[in-house]
Amino acid sequence: MKNIEFAKPSYAAWQGEALKALKGKPFESLLTKTNEGITIEPLYTQEQLIEKMGAELEQQVSTIRSFQQTATFQLAQQLYAETSEAFFAQLENGLQRGNEVITIDSRVSFDWTEDVLTKLSAYLLNHPFKLMVTNASDPLLKVFDVLKEEQCQIVKGFIVAQEAISYDHLPNVRSIGADTTVYHYEGANAVQELAYALALAAKEATKLQDFEAFTKKFYVSFAVDTQFFTEIAKLRAFKVLWKAFTSAYGVSTTMRVPIVAETSLRSFSKLDSYVNLLRAGNEALAAFIGGIDVLTVHPHDILTQPTEQSVRIARNVSLVLTEETTISKVKDPAGGAYFIESLTADLVKAAWALFLEIEAAGGFDVYTASGQLTQEVEAVHQARLQAVQTRKHSLIGTNIYANPADVLTQATNPLYSHMKRVAEPFEQLRAEMTAAQVKTAILTAGTFKNAKPRVDFVTGFLHTVGLVPEHSVPMETVGEAIAWLQSVQANYVVIAGNDEDTKAMLDAILAAKPAHILVDVAGKFKEQEAQWQAQGLNGFIFAGQNIIEKLTNVLVRVKEVQ
Template sequence: MSTNMKNIEFEKPAYSDWQDAAIKALKGKPFESLFTATSEGVTLQPLYTQESLLEKLGDELDRQVATIRSLQNSPVFQVAQQVHADTSEAFFAQLEDSLARGNEVVTIDSRVQFEWTDEVLAKLAPYFSEYSFKITVNNAQDPLLAVFDQIAVDQQQTVKGFIVSQDPISLEAFPNVRSVNADTTTYHYQGANAVQELAYALALAAKFAEQEENFEVFSKKFFVTFAIDTQFFAEIAKLRAFKVLWKAFSSAYGVAETIKIPTVAETSLRSFAKLDIYVNLLRSSNEALSALIGGADVFTVHPHDVLTKPTEQSIRIARNVSLILKEETNVLKVTDPAGGSYFIESLTADFVKEAWALFLTIEAAGGIDAYTASGKLAEEIEISYQSRIQAVQTRKQSLIGTNIYANPADVLEHDTNPLFGYIKRIAAPFEKLRAEVTAADMKTAILALGTLKSSKPRADFVAGFLNTVGLVPEKSEPITTVEEAVAWLKATEAKYVVIAGSDEDTKALVAAILAEKPAHLIVDVAGKFKDEEQAWLANGLNGFIFAGQNIIEKLQSVFTSMKEVQR
């Protein structure tokens, strides 16, 4: 029997078989409803197969995989723990501690609360000689750059590191310091999508390459920086796509050999929130893993409370995220761990195609500076940002702890870390409205119609909807008659009430309830009722709450109406 079992082969289902089964399961919904359009203009398929990938890429697949692997600085993924301190004494204490506990790259943002005096810089200089570094500076006049004056001439050749700056920094005496940076985080934090970031990276590279005497000199100084967002597979594809794009870019300059360009990355803060901050830890862990798989060379994990003020504990946790992923996932034991994935290879190719096309458009417009001056760059980033913000506010994209599963008991921190105040975070509109609503101490309620079983689904939905801005509605016991409903409405202290019940109970009772409700009370109904809508609105109903609605627009409107009633 065992011999026969070993010889059994299962029939391999074709894509058409799976499609037929999917259509049946959809129960009348179109098969196209399984396709997802991304902000990058790429359509995600519901299923990827070897056949579909080969049909799409053909011989290009082998070239894509070979290019990515030849340009991977593997195994690297150096841990770059940023130092957060208010005084120079605390700065050096934290730096020493981080290096002793696994940090590999001295990581500093020059915008600190203490001064970069000669004494401080002299103390810092030996770290630059002993360790690799990543420093972020404002410009060529940044006081932190004077640290290089403190490094002995005989050590300058061995100093290695990265200088993140909007404009290239000239350090001719330090050949192993990369100081020409395509910093895409600036665009990322204004709302750019993956394709835009890739195209802008190439456009910046083209600009800076023209400023050097030859491409070889430029390539030895150049590196790229990315912020890695929560879209796990897309971020893996973004990092892989850059390597393919770089190969094409360098080939255009007549470079045939492989030139490896370091990828310096960090966890994205545009999806971070000031509420339910431990969810930020989950986000950053997800982002760090995608960067590790995607092939980032140097990576910074921001502490989960970095939007306000990091603590000793949060800094340690952030560092340990990188260390655990690096040492215990075994990802670094595999060259290009995502290579061969039908989905990721396809997505990588899509990003390459779209980003190269946008790059050529930018070059045709006169380069990145001309494109920026024309307003086109800001316009397309704004479109991308609005797409993302709309997705969050309508719950097409979940932001746990903010637009769904929000905890109204959380206290919103009003302080903002000045290093990150400019970031267009998608949670910010929720936090802003929550602060206003909390300060106004508005009282809300849910009137449950029908039985507990029939009213609970919509009542829970409404409660979750209101929780996103910190409102905790009073809930009535299940009410089955108009008389009970009107009596409860007259007794409640709430200024805003949402009626939640089944379609049947709502249609049967709402019209009569509206006819007798207190005049000062703002009343909404949970659900969509197209046939009854106009009559109910004419009879005193404020509006509706339903799935897919823009939460911020709806609750801002309600909040404005409540303030008018209070006057």
Template structure:
């Protein structure tokens, strides 16, 4: 007799039962180690259940889901790929190619290397009649905006798009062009977390709506977000905005608010000039977050955009989004993250915290007053410093930069000035590469004992220095203290790290310190709290260990090496 799978019922387990099994699996580690603290001052649980979600939100759960779904601005995400070109000819060739290959929202940053002369503006206008657009301009007098003088009155209603500017741009008779933008990308690149970005978006909206009719303002308003690598955080951020927008509208007496478009781009905060193809993975992750979170238009930056994009990298960036759209089938599902115990809980927590921060900004006198007081900048800088510390200590991984780095990878000579001011997290490691490349220190690892004994620490040290573009020499198996002494006295290195088992290191280091050349710097791999003071007094430079601030340590090493080189 065959058993039908649909007839089988599995025994359900309670949270307490799961917790009991989890504690056993941890083998003595505290259960609290399974919880994760986010930059948004939210603690993630290792498990979310239906009962936990219902207990937290109750009847508000259905309202939250219904709000998010009803305020979706469009059914499909627009591929809004930026057009590049050194000359007007290259630019328009790229524009035409992008449209033919799937781009459906012409995205232009006005900071081009060529001028927007009459002929270029007229040519661009012909495209804007047919295709939606996204403009990034510097101010309301930007030369790119002269394109709106090139339309006949009858064609103005055909023009549809978004203008991102620090201050609203005034256009006459372009009813389908949204010019009131809550641009949070600037603050994102200063280090803002998701809660801060959401509160900033509402505060900017409150500032802009004061001088406008709310209904008319809503028709002209949109928000611009950068999407970072924290996959579920970014999904929750976009979903939370729609809930917050309804609450914001309710404050103006509007019970059925107009859906506001969410324009987004993948963040360059984690983009690195090192091992640039890893940026493709970051872009794909971020684009998928935007797609699931319900963005209405999305820009994927090429993996080499920090230096100079090529035709190939531009095409790959465009295809990242197109493949996600076509292959995932996410667009065929309304609010694909809806109902997830984890995402719904995270969405609700972001709504709660962002609304509280928004009210704090308003009570202080509004967005401008809050900015002028320095409170906003101070809070963002604090978050940025925490992010940077997490990267420098490897609590947050940047593959190819602070971990699994390729030491022979070279920094590109060119720099894209458009994005040069972004406070990217990999910058300290890129600076390390430049410093070490200029100094060319002679570095080696003294590997003591059998391969199986020293290999874990030797590999760790090699990976540590790979982040600075250095491949240390290795002594190979040294099996006696006498040979180790002889090796150290006869080598020509500026800096040596001892890599061995704890008991071997404790035996070896004091002996080596008594014979090491005066101009050679010696470090030990590992933590030796009991021996630390004694060894440092006898001339040990320091230690290399997991959890250490890599940037600080490598800068200290370089300064010490420069001292002995002189």
């Protein structure tokens, strides 16, 4: 076997085989367009990458590796507690079990009293920290007033706030940040996040005369979403962009900036919440490969109320990555991968162009005040919602493979209630359907074999909002179908069969259906649509349809009939 050599196929040969497999579909059907407007190819080759980037490829790889501060990242597990006693117990337990960065959101349910701050200050002296505060007057920041002058010189960490906070007496505390998570949760894509990070850096850099002093206080914060390869490329692209940014200020040496990351909640759902474990694991792995310095993994039940167990599981996600994956043994593990390098270059180009556009408009504040930023981010958010609601993008446990037995909790973690999540419309509609006590059924038209594909599709469609339909036995005659429809205890019925059986039975069924039952048909029937709706048919259920729009209409019509 060692002596066997295989001929290397050319891209043209592969493309020819792909066209055969497509059976008449155009090759372009294999291309994928991302939310960033970047087209993903089905295959990437070394020749294509060299042709695309040339000498820039080596520069890109070397730049990214020169900005890699460490081979791994620091664990920054966030603390959740109702009382100060529970807070310190969780803090101590986390540090003993692998947590490295004390991570605190100041919006807690207990008061930051002098005793609590004094006790906390002892921990901050011995461990790096990440403090998330509302503004410079946040009571949590009084912890630094407790410290002596010499102690202020040694504490290390990050202060995350909407506006930069100046702390000259804390030389090792980075308090000037480009926090892109704010825009991420409004819907921003990777290109926008990267451009906004540079624009925020430019805004803050102009306030200080010494650019080197600015970089010592600066950091960037990203939320890492479930788009695995895009997120890896996003983090790598920032390093290339930062090199270009510092060069614009006349800096020729490598001036590193820490990347503080957290797993994104944008794709998290209250429905089938354990799937959030998979999402967080996916996001954490992308962040690690992308080369972050500090990582917070959110618990799977963070949208409601994290528990001691869920916090432990989230912390263990980071521990498994650092201790068991061996990724830390490779510097820039994604470096040289044809797809990742190409995608990184595309993000760099697009983000730099948007950054220059923002600067030309007058800078970040002017750009934001004009409404342009809000408008472009909202457009991406709406496109993302549309993709999920039409199942072009799968959200397991929510828009596909939903579990209707899931009890949708009304509990909400106030710290994260403002974030825009793509699962939220499904959660809201499920709650409304439950409150309205909508009863559904599926009438199987024709033989079970012929009807099964559409029966299964409709069942899954209804499950997304918690509806559990009653299934009829296969109805092969109109008389059977009418008798069942007149006796069923449901206010919404979907007729599911193949095209031939549906056309043969529907006219008679509509003529005899009870007035209190809303009837839909599975499938598209363009020729019969107007005629059937004139006879009393409500509408149709089919693949590619907007689930939320369709079932919201059903809910409204059911209420009208009731």
